[in-house]
Amino acid sequence: MFIRIVKMRFHEDKIEAFLNNFEEVKQHIRNFEGNQFLELYQDKNDNRIFFTYSYWENEAALEKYRNSTLFNEVWSYTKTLFSDKPEAWSVDRLVTLN
Numbered sequence: 001m002f003i004r005i006v007k008m009r010f011h012e013d014k015i016e017a018f019l020n021n022f023e024e025v026k027q028h029i030r031n032f033e034g035n036q037f038l039e040l041y042q043d044k045n046d047n048r049i050f051f052t053y054s055y056w057e058n059e060a061a062l063e064k065y066r067n068s069t070l071f072n073e074v075w076s077y078t079k080t081l082f083s084d085k086p087e088a089w090s091v092d093r094l095v096t097l098n
Contacts, residue, residue, distance in 0.1 A: 002056040007087040014081035034061025
C-alpha cells in the first residue's frame with residue numbers, strides 16, 4: 001500500500017468552491033483504479049487548511065492517477081483556489097492500533 005497526504009491552504013472566500021468541487025469529484029477519485037481509500041480533513045485551528053489522505057495500491061497506481069485526465073481536471077481547478085503552495089507527503093504506515 002502507498003499512502004499519500006496532501007496539505008492545501010485556500011483563500012477563505014474559495015473554501016466553499018473547493019468543497020463543492022470535492023463533493024462532485026470525490027467518488028471519481030475514490031473509484032479510480034488503484035485507489036483504496038480517500039478522506040478529506042479540515043484543520044480545527046485554521047479553516048483554510050485541508051488535507052487529503054489516500055491509500056493507493058502502489059506508487060504506480062498513484063502515478064497513473066496523477067497522469068490521468070481526471071487528475072488534470074481536478075488539480076487544474078483546485079490550484080486556482082490556493083492561497084499558498086500545496087505540500088505532499090508519501091508515507092509508509094509503521095503501526096496501526098485499533
